[in-house]
């Protein structure tokens with residue numbers, strides 16, 4: 001398997017703890033979310049009815065959709081509670097030493 005190719009998408013300081021921010025990367029809309037200091041990247045839109053997970057409530061390793069509160073695991077993207085049943089995609093994401101966010105869409 002080849003290594004993921006990372007690209008810079010923004011400033012790490014723009015994503016505060018337990019907050020998300022939406023980014024368009026190569027035509028893919030993703031939400032970058034910080035939780036317990038770590039960054040996660042998932043598809044922006046909830047698999048139930050397309051609310052933006054960039055505005056979700058972040059707690060206990062999950063982001064809860066702002067519309068009907070389905071929770072998604074930040075690590076795996078798995079839907080942990082109804083009404084969503086389908087996972088969101090996750091993407092490798094990292095913070096560089098000079099404070100940038102890099103993601104790999106794969």
Ligand code: FES
Nearest residue numbers: 046048049065068
């Ligand atoms: S749109 Fe996310 S739970 Fe309904």
